[in-house]
Amino acid sequence: MIKVTFLGTSDAIPSAERNHTSILLEYKNENILIDCGEGTQRQFRKAKLNPNKITKILITHWHGDHVLGLPGLLQTLAFSNYNKTLNIYGPRGTKEFMGVLLRTFAFQGKYKINVEEVENRFFENDEFYLEAEKMTHGTPCNAYSFVKKGRLRIDKKKLEKTNLKGPILKKLKEGKDITYNDKKYLAKNLTYGEDSKKVSFVFDTSFNKNIVPFVKNSDLLVCESTFGEELEDKADEYRHLNVNHTANIAKKSKSKKLVLTHISQRYSKNPKKILDAAKKIFKNSVLVNDLDEIEVK
Numbered sequence: 001m002i003k004v005t006f007l008g009t010s011d012a013i014p015s016a017e018r019n020h021t022s023i024l025l026e027y028k029n030e031n032i033l034i035d036c037g038e039g040t041q042r043q044f045r046k047a048k049l050n051p052n053k054i055t056k057i058l059i060t061h062w063h064g065d066h067v068l069g070l071p072g073l074l075q076t077l078a079f080s081n082y083n084k085t086l087n088i089y090g091p092r093g094t095k096e097f098m099g100v101l102l103r104t105f106a107f108q109g110k111y112k113i114n115v116e117e118v119e120n121r122f123f124e125n126d127e128f129y130l131e132a133e134k135m136t137h138g139t140p141c142n143a144y145s146f147v148k149k150g151r152l153r154i155d156k157k158k159l160e161k162t163n164l165k166g167p168i169l170k171k172l173k174e175g176k177d178i179t180y181n182d183k184k185y186l187a188k189n190l191t192y193g194e195d196s197k198k199v200s201f202v203f204d205t206s207f208n209k210n211i212v213p214f215v216k217n218s219d220l221l222v223c224e225s226t227f228g229e230e231l232e233d234k235a236d237e238y239r240h241l242n243v244n245h246t247a248n249i250a251k252k253s254k255s256k257k258l259v260l261t262h263i264s265q266r267y268s269k270n271p272k273k274i275l276d277a278a279k280k281i282f283k284n285s286v287l288v289n290d291l292d293e294i295e296v297k
């Protein structure tokens with residue numbers, strides 16, 4: 001199961017209800033933080049999450065509302081005896097900015113920080129991979145996808161009808177046919193494919209042709225929705241998405257569920273206005289508040 005916690009859901013200016021952007025994706029031992037706006041540390045506490053478990057930080061871009069929480073978080077990890085290598089991934093310029101940031105705050109952590117400027121598929125292990133795609137926001141900006149790989153699973157009911165057990169099952173899981181007590185068993189008859197799962201994050205960009213193919217078939221599409229349907233011109237001017245763009249991206253990419261976030265103070269009294277506009281185009285839309293959690297099973 002993949003769990004996504006929305007630690008902050010505001011746009012550039014945080015409000016009493018909404019913190020700057022930050023999202024934690026948890027999958028097994030992996031804790032991936034996407035952006036780290038101001039106040040992220042306290043949101044961790046409120047959500048009863050442990051920042052010491054963070055394994056990777058993905059930075060979409062270096063506007064303050066997405067990174068102002070970084071120095072504080074890095075300092076707290078140092079105080080908490082964080083002892084892993086912290087991997088920080090971001091768009092072009094990230095190495096320089098991280099260098100300046102660590103010097104400015106006289107960082108004295110004993111843990112290692114590995115900084116990489118990434119695009120395309122930049123991390124992969126047996127369980128999942130991470131991808132980045134360039135967005136258009138006036139400053140280098142990446143969208144990200146987390147993809148849990150599909151796997152072959154053994155169909156336990158079908159297995160019960162055989163005498164198979166023990167280490168030989170490993171071969172079945174690898175999709176290999178096996179012979180046991182002179183009888184041949186075909187892997188395809190005893191296994192089924194578990195679907196892969198995809199969670200995508202699109203933050204701060206004008207509408208561009210890269211978005212839909214990049215987020216194609218997301219199980220969960222988390223997308224900025226800074227401007228309402230009435231402010232399409234403003235969205236273009238400030239290189240953001242308006243809700244019609246966001247919902248159309250979800251529809252055209254055949255995503256299963258759309259999460260609207262990066263909500264402007266303009267809609268603080270009536271965020272439903274954004275949600276209703278999205279639902280007219282893409283029914284399975286939700287608008288998140290701080291500390292909301294969504295599971296992808």
Ligand SMILES: [Zn+2]
Nearest residue numbers: 011012065204
């Ligand atoms: Zn922003």
Ligand SMILES: [Zn+2]
Nearest residue numbers: 061063137204
């Ligand atoms: Zn921005």
